[in-house]
Amino acid sequence: MFDWRLILDAIGILIYALVVGFIFMGIERKAMARIQRRIGPPIYQPIIDTLKLLGKKESVSHGFIYNFGPVFALGVSITALLFIPIANFQLFSSNADLIVVAYLLEVPMLGIMLGAMSSGNPYSALGVQRGLLTMVAMQLPYGLAIIALVQHWGTFKLSQLVALQQLQGWSITVPALALAFIVFDIVFQALLGLEPFDIITAPAEISMGPMVEYGGKHAALLFTQHAVQLFAETAFFAVLFFGGASNLLDLFLKQLLVLFIAIFVASIYPRFTIDQAAKFFWKWPTIIGIIAVLLTV
Amino acid sequence: MTLVPEAYVVPLTLFSPLVFGVLAWLFDRDWIREILGVIGAAVPVTVLSLAYEKASSGTISYTIDTGVFKLHFVLNSLSWYFAFIGALVGIAMAFGLSSTSRRGYDWLFSLMSFTGVMGVFLARDFVSLFLFWELMTFGSFMMVLRRNRHESLKYFVLSVIGAYSMLLAIGMVYAKTGTLDYAMASQTLLLLTKMGGVSKAYVDTIFALFLLAFGVKAGVVPLHVWAPGAYGENDQSYTSFFSGVLSKAGVYGFIITLFVMPSLYGIYFAMGTFHGHLTGTYLIAWAGAVTVVVASFLAVLQEDIRKLLAYSSVGQVGYIILALGVFNGVAVGGAMFHVLSHAMFKGLFWLISAALILRTGKTRFEDFGGLAEKMPVTFAMALIAVLSLAGIPPMAGFASKWLIYEGAIQAHMPLVAGTIFLGSALAFAYVVRFLYAVWFGQRPSDLDDVREAPLPLLVGMTILAIPNIVFGIAPGLAVRLINRFFNTNITVNSYYSISTPTGTYNALSVTLVLIVGLAIAGLIYIYGANARKIKVTNTYQSGNPVTEEYNLVIRRNFYRPLAEALDFWLKYSWDRFYERLANLTEDFADWLREGFYNGNVQSYSWYLAIILLILAIWGVL
Numbered sequence: 056m057f058d059w060r061l062i063l064d065a066i067g068i069l070i071y072a073l074v075v076g077f078i079f080m081g082i083e084r085k086a087m088a089r090i091q092r093r094i095g096p097p098i099y100q101p102i103i104d105t106l107k108l109l110g111k112k113e114s115v116s117h118g119f120i121y122n123f124g125p126v127f128a129l130g131v132s133i134t135a136l137l138f139i140p141i142a143n144f145q146l147f148s149s150n151a152d153l154i155v156v157a158y159l160l161e162v163p164m165l166g167i168m169l170g171a172m173s174s175g176n177p178y179s180a181l182g183v184q185r186g187l188l189t190m191v192a193m194q195l196p197y198g199l200a201i202i203a204l205v206q207h208w209g210t211f212k213l214s215q216l217v218a219l220q221q222l223q224g225w226s227i228t229v230p231a232l233a234l235a236f237i238v239f240d241i242v243f244q245a246l247l248g249l250e251p252f253d254i255i256t257a258p259a260e261i262s263m264g265p266m267v268e269y270g271g272k273h274a275a276l277l278f279t280q281h282a283v284q285l286f287a288e289t290a291f292f293a294v295l296f297f298g299g300a301s302n303l304l305d306l307f308l309k310q311l312l313v314l315f316i317a318i319f320v321a322s323i324y325p326r327f328t329i330d331q332a333a334k335f336f337w338k339w340p341t342i343i344g345i346i347a348v349l350l351t352v
Numbered sequence: 353m354t355l356v357p358e359a360y361v362v363p364l365t366l367f368s369p370l371v372f373g374v375l376a377w378l379f380d381r382d383w384i385r386e387i388l389g390v391i392g393a394a395v396p397v398t399v400l401s402l403a404y405e406k407a408s409s410g411t412i413s414y415t416i417d418t419g420v421f422k423l424h425f426v427l428n429s430l431s432w433y434f435a436f437i438g439a440l441v442g443i444a445m446a447f448g449l450s451s452t453s454r455r456g457y458d459w460l461f462s463l464m465s466f467t468g469v470m471g472v473f474l475a476r477d478f479v480s481l482f483l484f485w486e487l488m489t490f491g492s493f494m495m496v497l498r499r500n501r502h503e504s505l506k507y508f509v510l511s512v513i514g515a516y517s518m519l520l521a522i523g524m525v526y527a528k529t530g531t532l533d534y535a536m537a538s539q540t541l542l543l544l545t546k547m548g549g550v551s552k553a554y555v556d557t558i559f560a561l562f563l564l565a566f567g568v569k570a571g572v573v574p575l576h577v578w579a580p581g582a583y584g585e586n587d588q589s590y591t592s593f594f595s596g597v598l599s600k601a602g603v604y605g606f607i608i609t610l611f612v613m614p615s616l617y618g619i620y621f622a623m624g625t626f627h628g629h630l631t632g633t634y635l636i637a638w639a640g641a642v643t644v645v646v647a648s649f650l651a652v653l654q655e656d657i658r659k660l661l662a663y664s665s666v667g668q669v670g671y672i673i674l675a676l677g678v679f680n681g682v683a684v685g686g687a688m689f690h691v692l693s694h695a696m697f698k699g700l701f702w703l704i705s706a707a708l709i710l711r712t713g714k715t716r717f718e719d720f721g722g723l724a725e726k727m728p729v730t731f732a733m734a735l736i737a738v739l740s741l742a743g744i745p746p747m748a749g750f751a752s753k754w755l756i757y758e759g760a761i762q763a764h765m766p767l768v769a770g771t772i773f774l775g776s777a778l779a780f781a782y783v784v785r786f787l788y789a790v791w792f793g794q795r796p797s798d799l800d801d802v803r804e805a806p807l808p809l810l811v812g813m814t815i816l817a818i819p820n821i822v823f824g825i826a827p828g829l830a831v832r833l834i835n836r837f838f839n840t841n842i843t844v845n846s847y848y849s850i851s852t853p854t855g856t857y858n859a860l861s862v863t864l865v866l867i868v869g870l871a872i873a874g875l876i877y878i879y880g881a882n883a884r885k886i887k888v889t890n891t892y893q894s895g896n897p898v899t900e901e902y903n904l905v906i907r908r909n910f911y912r913p914l915a916e917a918l919d920f921w922l923k924y925s926w927d928r929f930y931e932r933l934a935n936l937t938e939d940f941a942d943w944l945r946e947g948f949y950n951g952n953v954q955s956y957s958w959y960l961a962i963i964l965l966i967l968a969i970w971g972v973l
């Protein structure tokens with residue numbers, strides 16, 4: 056009844072994703088620091104931070120939902136990860152397709168917000184509001200990019216998407232999908248919560264928004280969630296546009312490429328205000344996205 | 353089947369709500385009224401579940417002979433599906449009403465509209481459709497009238513427009529075919545169109561009139577203006593039925609026009625294609641898409657819990673209309689599934705709002721706050737409703753929306769599919785608004801002695817919450833029902849797993865992995881040190897202590913930046929447009945009246961002279 060191989064694979068990938076996700080967070084900080092001519096923390100710093108937070112003697116809580124929020128977020132991130140085909144590991148990807156994964160990747164935000172809202176902090180509430188408005192703004196171009204992709208390849212199954220790309224060339228080599236790639240990359244900046252769309256956390260304005268109240272083990276959970284989410288989202292990107300990967304190293308390089316694009320963009324641009332972001336998303340990315348979907352009809 | 357003889361199935365389903373509603377109105381005493389009402393609402397759901405086997409394998413017909421004409425009713429798998437959803441929400445509504453209403457009046461008219469809806473679902477000919485349609489509209493109109501005259505008038509005017517167009521369409525069908533039976537009429541019509549006995553424009557007109565009639569009830573933009581008022585200014589327990597089921601009568605009407613009357617179906621082909629899509633259905637898809645976007649944006653910006661839910665309801669029905677318009681197997685299957693899941697989660701939402709209004713007496717978001725501690729069970733129900741509406745796997749709302757996504761993208765309607773993405777993000781935004789403003793944050797001091805919702809309401813909520821989870825984890829159950837009456841092209845691999853030609857969704861595996869994921873996260877949580885519970889107001893405020901007097905919760909204009917980004921579009925409103933049109937008409941009529949009846953005898957004699965002259969020219973005199 057049980058497929059032990061699959062379960063072992065899943066556990067292995069989970070541990071790998073966790074470590075690599077934390078490393079990605081470290082790389083993000085280090086690269087950002089180097090661009091700004093600082094030395095920056097060591098690459099493994101996020102792991103140390105998380106362990107320190109977990110080891111805190113006491114943490115405070117505003118009630119059940121406040122605790123449940125981060126747990127739910129991490130749980131859903133893990134779920135999303137396990138439905139993406141990671142390199143040569145198919146995991147559970149035959150059981151759910153692109154739409155399910157795209158949805159699952161958005162749900163953790165709801166978990167974080169649920170927790171943030173249950174504290175009475177106005178910064179949290181502002182963060183929630185800004186996060187949701189960013190999501191509303193980016194969803195249209197995001198959807199258009201995905202639609203273009205599916206219309207071209209004619210399937211929703213991620214493993215088939217990978218197989219087709221390995222046969223016929225990566226998505227970005229198709230002109231229409233190259234447009235979709237541009238759109239998706241802009242949206243990706245918002246998905247990762249990086250500048251110019253780090254409207255949700257905006258450290259200088261609303262002190263990390265939804266995260267403001269969290270400390271101790273709750274914050275450790277959110278860090279872990281961020282690591283898993285970062286790995287899952289970059290892997291998802293690689294699967295959609297860079298033909299997946301045949302082994303973990305291949306995947307790692309592709310994820311790194313995606314990550315570095317995001318870091319470079321993030322370190323150049325200042326932050327948009329929320330209405331600027333909405334107007335921006337509904338202008339250029341949407342127009343490019345519409346062109347992409349019309350080219351693939 | 354042995355419990356209820358076949359001959360009684362349809363009449364029991366149809367008339368027990370009405371009969372018991374009248375009884376509840378007559379014996380208007382506490383307890384008696386409630387018990388009678390609940391029995392009346394419980395009969396259809398019981399009878400329908402007992403008749404499941406028979407209805408899914410064959411049909412149960414029933415005819416009432418009034419002497420002048422015959423009313424035909426048929427219970428087959430299609431009508432069973434709709435009627436059962438309606439009956440399920442109906443029994444939940446009855447439990448809700450026994451908490452929120454103390455009047456026989458409410459019972460009479462809500463159960464009257466219950467009977468009306470059942471009749472609409474089971475009708476097999478246009479006369480019974482029209483009669484029960486009006487019964488349904490009348491019942492719901494009386495419910496609004498009692499509470500708000502202005503809103504009821506708006507509902508009345510639009511319903512009358514709908515009714516007249518339906519009557520006109522039925523008349524046009526009857527004039528050419530001489531029959532009122534769906535099947536007969538459609539066959540004759542098809543024959544006539546083929547032989548050239550009926551012009552294309554004639555059938556197009558019938559089609560348009562039907563869409564207008566059903567579009568009003570389904571709340572398609574721009575015919576939606578009655579919905580926020582009528583859903584809001586009502587007993588919220590009844591609204592769970594009003595918005596959950598009566599709007600589905602509109603959807604059912606669309607299904608009749610699209611599928612039950614295949615001659616009109618033939619018309620779509622006759623109407624030609626537009627970029628590879630049938631023009632007729634393409635228009636419906638866009639009507640749905642516009643409804644989704646407009647209503648969802650408006651829902652996000654509402655400040656009143658009832659308005660938010662009402663606009664959200666309009667938007668969600670928009671999904672169904674959109675999916676019907678996409679017109680491939682998967683999307684139509686998704687539409688049918690969404691009929692089920694929308695009825696369940698929106699019914700649940702309205703019962704929750706009924707509980708909130710009953711216990712707090714408030715409706716605006718700025719007056720709520722921090723109720724999660726005071727009403728924990730209702731909050732748990734609200735969470736289920738929110739997760740289902742936002743389409744979080746593994747809830748019923750996700751499974752149905754997933755099918756609509758796949759259908760719309762497969763049909764190569766990219767822009768229509770894009771609006772679904774936008775709509776679902778907006779849905780996220782408005783449910784979080786509801787969650788935040790009502791349940792979380794600092795509690796206003798006047799809500800300190802709020803109690804948990806009364807038991808009957810909780811029972812009603814539970815009845816609607818369970819299907820949200822069951823059909824979410826086992827979407828195959830619903831799809832199997834749908835496949836009985838419509839060839840959806842969706843494969844049911846097992847109860848838990850469904851596949852479209854290009855995608856697959858195994859709800860059970862998602863659930864299990866989610867449970868494992870939550871368990872891992874929970875372990876990390878448990879591993880950490882114990883958490884000390886502190887007050888909601890004890891928060892990080894940049895080192896400034898904040899006292900209780902300051903309410904730091906953002907409850908008013910929560911999404912103001914969005915309103916600012918949209919200010920250009922928000923200047924236009926259908927509602928204001930209609931109001932202005934009504935005012936213009938009134939002014940014009942005033943002007944006419946004052947101009948003619950000016951009290952001057954000389955001008956009256958002139959009118960007489962002119963009329964005589966006209967008659968003389970016409971040759972009457």
